[in-house]
Amino acid sequence: MKRILMALATAFLLATSIALPSAAQLQVRVTDGNFTPTPLAIPDFQISGADAAMAKQISDVVRADLASTGLFEMQNPASFIQKDLSLDVQPRFADWKIIKTDGLVVGAYEELPDGKIAVSFRLWDVYAGEVMRINGQPGRRLTTTPDNWRRISHKIADSIYQRLTGEDPYFDTRIVYIAETGPKLARVKRLAIMDSDGANQQYLTPGRNTVLTPRFSPSAQEITYMSYEGGKPRVYLFNIETGRQELLGNFPGMTFAPRFSRDGQSVLMTQAERGNSDIYIMNLRTRESRRLTDHPAIDTSPSMSPDGNSIVFTSDRGGSPQLYIMNADGSPRTCPSGGRDSACRITFGKGSYSTPVWSPRGDLVAFTKQSGSRFYIGVIGTDGKGERLLTEAYLDEGPDWSPNGRVIVYFRESRPGAGPQLWSVDLSGRNEQRLQTQTDASDPAWSPLLQ
Amino acid sequence: MQKSLKLTAAAVVLISLGACASKPAPVVEDTTPVEVVDTTPAPTAPVVEEVVKPTGPLAGSLDDFRVNVGERVYYDLNNYRLDADDQEILKRQAAWLASYPSVRILVAGNCDERGTREYNLALGERRASVVKDYLVSLGVDPSRVDTISYGKERPIAAGSDEQSWALNRNGFTQIVSGSTS
Known part of the structure; x- marks a missing residue:
């Protein structure tokens, strides 16, 4: 013992x-x-x-x-x-x-x-x-x-x-991802799902439309993702049990980069209108949406803190893509630097940072970093301190957390021209492992623990 | 003359009958030199070379736009600025659109693979929007121009090298309706 x-x-x-x-x-x-x-x-x-x-x-x-x-x-x-x-x-x-x-x-x-x-x-x-x-x-x-x-x-x-x-469990979970087939210039992308160990792989969409960036609801019954259905890139809701797909919201512009709020009652997403991308939150019950950022720079990839009070997102308002944290209600925030602002920048390292995902434990944000000709998956404290890079490759992108916050899943193109594959790494940076999929695979998202 | 022919025919029949009854006749090599006769008819008239005038794509067609106007502008890395070459192409597009007022277009913004998916969707939208704004500034009715971002989802060059990435960072003007073909 x-x-x-x-x-x-x-x-x-x-x-x-x-x-x-x-x-x-x-x-x-x-x-x-x-x-x-x-x-x-x-x-x-x-x-x-x-x-x-x-x-x-x-x-x-x-x-x-x-x-x-x-x-x-x-x-x-x-x-x-x-x-x-x-x-x-x-x-x-x-x-x-x-x-x-x-x-x-x-x-x-x-x-x-x-x-x-x-x-x-x-x-x-x-x-x-x-x-x-x-x-x-x-x-x-x-x-x-x-x-x-x-x-x-x-x-x-x-x-x-x-x-x-003493950690929370995470094996009885599923992973949703994008299954990729066909040549690079005519890629077919389908929504796919499998058990956390790669068993029971199933395709959820037929591949007629390109689909991207699926994310689980906290109930693990629904997925929000982006689809080019009807030639228009927009955010949808997909019910795993019924296979029913539903358009989310009635925005004039493209909607993308969706992610559920922690309580599952809302979906955060980005709308681009006249070339400018800003972050919105849509209540799933009332179907009302509210604009959260209003900035001429690109604001995208929102992810909510577990307590629901804050949102981390990508913005290039400083000149290059970096991570920022704002209050979920849009009110001014006291930044680690001491100043008050609508959003506080938390990444200052060399290169650009994007695809932030708040950890289920609340203390860390996982991200993709691009620097020189390499891509990295890393984590950083929500105060901008303690940045740690866990992986490095030709392309490593799109981290998501296991529900217990111990493991990060992401996708990798190991060398130029190689198709994407799913990988996981322990928060310690140890135990990098490939997750076997039947096809090339990208954009993984981890479900909560199944009920 | 007729009589002698008949006789010959009778002889042939006899011979052939005899051949059937006995062993096959040996094949004899004829060593007579084979005369080569040139059967090519003498040329009757000189071949006249005709100059075929290229007709080119039909005016107002998709090919006309693609070949004579230019359907793509190319961006620098992480950028959405239109340089002088891009502006020339867009001026030709605007002039062409003025000549064919029933044409509607879709401008797609594309990015190379060296960025993350969601940021590239936003960047592609910005690139498409810059093309639209420029065309509108040249007098194109904004209602004729739709935009879409494909982010890094629609590469036109399959390589993973600087040259391919440069080609894949583009604004693509696609005619969706109203062309002559």
Whole structure:
């Protein structure tokens, strides 16, 4: 128990401390390789007359989810000494200590008389020699329909992750993105959705119109995005369950760069009229919209703070694209510099900054930075301090946060001419990973935790 | 003469019958030199070269606009300013539009791939709008001109190099209706 917690505490101290102002020192710590993943053993879940293949599939997804965090090292089953594990019997801890396993997950898979399936599991702290209680209970049992087996697996992984790290879960989520096919000069772009681990990929639009920049509502049931439907680029609402698409608002100009407010009651977006882009907010219930910026420069890509009080956006009012924060009601704001202004600039580094996304925790903004001939995904404090670049490539663009604010998903063109692919990176800058998609893919957005 | 022909025919029949009955006759190589006869008729008249006058695109057509006026202006990096060359093209566009008053156009603003998607949508809109404003300043009725931004979504050069990016930063005047073809 202590050992697990200490290893993870180190990992998170590392990540958390990076948000502090002294950036140069901290970048070194991220790459110094001191972090060691915590060894976990997750034997295939047991069966009693049930389908062994299904039990193994579920165990595989749980292991893959936890391994994908970079925080855990999955122990090789060939090294396991104890073969007679049982859900209700304390494991022989000595057998697990000897292979240097800190945590052990014992699970059992059942097929129920009503056709449903159930998985029960316990998490054992090998060195403390005791069960780790989850929500006060010494284990969990989850039931679902057989075709929903992946979600049960993600929920188990979420429980283990949450218990061991103290972080909110994020595996039982989906990612919406733009699936790209065809040659560069005649690209077909379709709205697509998949589970957070890349399973169950589906296309939501047929590709007749170019669609861009999808974003989830806080309910995970709706997506707002931009489509060239009817030859006019405008913001739409898409219901995942019904497949119904609905035009948002009745603006004379192009609308784009939509994003839900944190309460899901409104959509922030940009309208361009006579060449000038400004930010608007539209109430989804009353359908009334309100203009939030009124500046001859480009103002776009709004993202609201979790408390709903502030909006971060991109503007080139200073000459090049940079990030600014304004009050959500448009009132003057006291800037970190001390002055009062309608919006406070928070980026001053070399190059340009765009696509800001406020973190679900509220303390950071993720962005795309372009400097020289390279693109970066980075984060910065909302006071403009502690800028940290997490990734670098020919093109890295369009970050979005996992619902727990630990992981950032984005898209990358690794070299000139390469198609875009989805990638993710831990907030610490470690564990950069490609997310497999059937086609080229861009503009990823992470759903909230599914209900 | 007739009689002798008949005889010959009878002889041929006999010979051929005989051939059927016995082994095939050997193929004999005829070593007589083959006379080459030139069958090309003598030229009767000299070939006259005709000068074909290029007719060019039909006046008022899409091709006329594309070839004789120019449909794209090109911008500098991160910029939406029209230089002297761009202004020349737009002056020709305005004059052409004055000659064909039923024509309606859509001006599309395009950006290269070295920017982020949403900022480029805004920049493309600004580029399209600058073209429209210039045409209107030259007397084109604003109701004849629509604008659209494609951001970085509609490249015309597939390369990922300076030359392609320069081509992809453009304002594209497209005729949507009212042309002669």
